[in-house]
Amino acid sequence: MKISFRVNGVEQILDVEPRRLLADVLRDECGLTGTHLGCEHGICGACTVLMDGKAVRSCLVLAVQCDGSSLRTVEGLAGPDGEPHPLQRAFSAEHALQCGFCTPGFLMAAAGALEADPTIGDDPEAIEGIVGSNVCRCTGYEPIRRAITRAAKEQRYPTA
Template sequence: MKITLTVNGDDYPLDVEPRRILADVLRENCRLTGTHLGCEHGVCGACTVLVDGKAVRSCLMLAVQCDGRSVRTVEGLAGPDGEPHPLQRAFSAEHALQCGFCTPGFLMVAAGALEADPTIGDDPERVHGLVESNICRCTGYEPIRRAIMRAAAESAALRRR
């Protein structure tokens, strides 16, 4: 099927098999390899991207379902000048990554949540629930929670200026 994916603001006219998952198309056709495939069953969250601003598991979504929709991957987090997103800075500052395999998924689920509700970072229980949605085998989750709360606080400070 002929589709056009809009990924990180760029259009990708593609001819894809109807059964191809979004994660494979992003990695192989769009050459955006930041989206990682872990379990391929929607459990681990490593493949999380934003589709029309909502976090989705790209291993469970068909690419054809995204025709004409906006897809945002971890490569689309940084600003146009390459300035890291507040979440990326916070993950680094809080040592919220070790092997890095799960990091793109955590960044994207957090970005979607913070963009939908910037106050989520004010509530440790809500951040805990957000972090529970993905699997990390290295960090123990606490640095990830701290990073999300730090990024939320930094973003709130920027909005107040």
């Protein structure tokens, strides 16, 4: 099937098999390998991307379901000048990554949540919901919580 969508602001027109997963199309056809495949059952969250602003598990979404959609992957988080996103800066500052395999999924889940509600940084339960949505085997989650909280505050109260 012929489909088209925007990914990180770039129009993609592709011919894909109807049963092809979005994660595979992003990695193989679009060259966006930051979207990681972990469990391939929608549990680990490593493949999380934003579809029309909402976090989705790209291992559970068929590429044909994205026809006409706007997608954003971890490669699209940084600003147009390459300036890291506040979440990327906070993950680095808080040591919220070790092996890095889960990091793109956490970044995209948090980015979608922060864009939907910039006040979530003030709500520990909301932060816990983001952190609990993905699996990390290295950090113990506390640095990830701190990073999301830090990024939320930085986005709401930028320093001049």
